[in-house]
Amino acid sequence: MMPLHRPWRLIRGCRRAWLAMLGQAMLVFSMASAHAAADAHVESHYREAGYFIGDVIDEVVDITATPGATLVEETLPRSGDGQWIELREVNVQENAPEHGRFKLHLRWQLFKALRETRTIPLPAFTVNLRHGQTVLPVKIHERQVMVSPLLPVILDTSQTSLRPDSLPPLRDTLRPMRHTVLALALTLSAALWLLWRYDKPPFRWAAAGPFTAACRRLRGRQGRKLSLTQSFAVAHHAFNQAAGRTVFASDVPVLLKLRPELARLRPEIEAFYARSARVFFAEAPNAASADDVAAIKTLLAACRALERGRKP
Numbered sequence: 001m002m003p004l005h006r007p008w009r010l011i012r013g014c015r016r017a018w019l020a021m022l023g024q025a026m027l028v029f030s031m032a033s034a035h036a037a038a039d040a041h042v043e044s045h046y047r048e049a050g051y052f053i054g055d056v057i058d059e060v061v062d063i064t065a066t067p068g069a070t071l072v073e074e075t076l077p078r079s080g081d082g083q084w085i086e087l088r089e090v091n092v093q094e095n096a097p098e099h100g101r102f103k104l105h106l107r108w109q110l111f112k113a114l115r116e117t118r119t120i121p122l123p124a125f126t127v128n129l130r131h132g133q134t135v136l137p138v139k140i141h142e143r144q145v146m147v148s149p150l151l152p153v154i155l156d157t158s159q160t161s162l163r164p165d166s167l168p169p170l171r172d173t174l175r176p177m178r179h180t181v182l183a184l185a186l187t188l189s190a191a192l193w194l195l196w197r198y199d200k201p202p203f204r205w206a207a208a209g210p211f212t213a214a215c216r217r218l219r220g221r222q223g224r225k226l227s228l229t230q231s232f233a234v235a236h237h238a239f240n241q242a243a244g245r246t247v248f249a250s251d252v253p254v255l256l257k258l259r260p261e262l263a264r265l266r267p268e269i270e271a272f273y274a275r276s277a278r279v280f281f282a283e284a285p286n287a288a289s290a291d292d293v294a295a296i297k298t299l300l301a302a303c304r305a306l307e308r309g310r311k312p
């Protein structure tokens with residue numbers, strides 16, 4: 001018959017064997033992780049000195065690991081403030097798992113003023129690489145940068161006193177002023193020409209030739225009040241003034257001899273006198289129509305243009 005203490009020894013022996021196997025497994029896992037960590041190589045590239053408050057530090061971290069390892073981007077450092085420095089931006093510039101190469105770009109900014117030159121650490125961080133079922137933590141240790149104050153440690157009175165604001169730089173205004181004057185001159189010239197062209201004030205108040213005066217009488221509200229015969233009378237008066245004598249239909253050649261610039265309008269002038277004869281001397285004066293008034297205005301406008309030395 002087996003003693004009672006032997007089953008307990010058997011159970012105790014099994015427990016020890018199981019714990020030994022578990023310890024060996026953990027040892028193998030830790031050795032595998034350590035071996036993988038030994039395979040990861042980290043290089044940090046940045047300028048180590050010559051920084052002041054507000055400067056931006058550009059750092060490039062090269063990680064070389066076992067080919068096939070992938071970068072776990074969720075483990076990248078997050079932007080945020082530190083005691084001396086702030087991480088502004090993190091980018092993965094190169095992600096080549098097939099070659100085991102990874103390149104990180106970090107932008108740090110200094111935000112704390114110093115009274116003396118000293119070194120400031122760039123915070124350490126850890127990123128994870130995954131190779132199959134194995135997670136490889138890669139440690140990027142603290143790096144040091146040298147930061148200097150903007151002002152010397154000892155300041156004299158002239159350096160500590162407030163200075164007045166600097167005056168803004170003077171700008172060359174001669175060229176813009178010339179352009180402005182030229183533009184104003186061209187605008188004024190064009191406006192005056194248009195006022196003269198369409199017989200508007202102040203040229204309307206000036207002394208005018210006979211055809212210009214006739215156009216003024218037939219224009220606007222005053223012209224609309226004139227009857228057909230009165231409109232013809234206004235045109236006759238203009239031709240009489242232009243010739244310096246009374247002009248009848250038979251005197252058109254004399255008119256053109258006295259005012260040769262009107263020669264190009266000879267057919268229109270002869271047609272005007274023919275219409276006038278129908279209005280004043282025809283047995284049925286109502287045979288004339290309102291179109292005759294429009295023809296009179298058109299003829300007088302053409303004569304006014306020639307009177308002013310322009311083409312009709």
